[in-house]
Amino acid sequence: MAATKPSVVAAIVLRTLMAAVFLLSAVAKIMAIDDFELYVFSYGFFSLNTTYILVRLCIAAELLTGLLLAVGWWRKQVCLMALAMLLFFSFFLCYAALAGRNENCQCFGRLADLNPAQSLLKNALLMVLVLLYMKLSAAFTPSAGKKRRKVLLTILLGLVSVVAVFTVSVPDNWMFRSSESRYDQQLFDAAIAPDGVLAADSLCDGPHLVAFVTPGCPYCRMSQEKLESIAKRNHLDTNRFHYYKPSDLPNDLFLEITYGQRPLVILLDDGNEVATYHYRNINERQITRTLAR
Secondary structure, eight states: OOOOHHHHHHHHHHHHHHHHHHHHHHHHHTTTHHHHHHHHHHSSOOOOHHHHHHHHHHHHHHHHHHHHHHTTTTTTHHHHHHHHHHHHHHHHHHHHHTTTTTTTOTTTTTTTTOHHHHHHHHHHHHHHHHHHHHHTTTSSSSSSSOHHHHHHHHHHHHHOOOHHHHHOOOOHHHHOSSSSSOOOOHHHHHHHHTSSSGGGGGOOOOOOOOEEOOOTTTHHHHHHHHHHHHHHTOOGGGEEEEEEEEEGGGGGHHHHHHOOSSSSEEEEEEEEEEEEOOTTTHHHHHHHHHHHH
């Protein structure tokens, strides 16, 4: 049965709407990539370095799906890919809801604060639209053109999607290494000494992680969340993690030690520096190896 004009118009409208949703979701996630990374990492399924890669591949897949919907190629295959993606996300959201996680699930980054239940409803609506589009487009005559060229262009779109995401937001572990943070080591050593202002925390005895953070600083908050997730995922002793605010140290000692940099994270072993970190270069493996001994 040939497609009628109303069904063609309806299919184009549905395709455009779905493409816009997938593209908006991809762009919103990459605009709030730090929040998305932390959200995925907080579940403890993947290491920090693996999370950096997976979240970007996820965004690239959404971007490619949106682009293919927009151009109208491989209608059935793209719809099946969209359904598979929506089902996967939905299973994850069900797990999040059952685990009592009601915070923003990052489906649209910071553009929309959706909890898992709301996102499940959104996914269900999208799946209905995909199925309706599949039904409407089933009667369409396949577009003319060389199949080989279309395959090559599709592969090119996929490569462009991946490269674009990894170029716009390069994974932190590709760009940063430990021991890049500056601080006044002499003042810090005096503070953690047996007669220093931080002597009560016994930072010269065994491995510890010290973080200087400032209330209201978003990267300080995210660093603390990242470190807490590392501790939980690797079953580390949380008593070895110490967070200091400016009010915890006398006078201007916080600023003098950190040179105003925040967050400043220092990994110690018997009072000796193992590595220093800022938000971007926190090394899960190094922290775990030091604190788990």
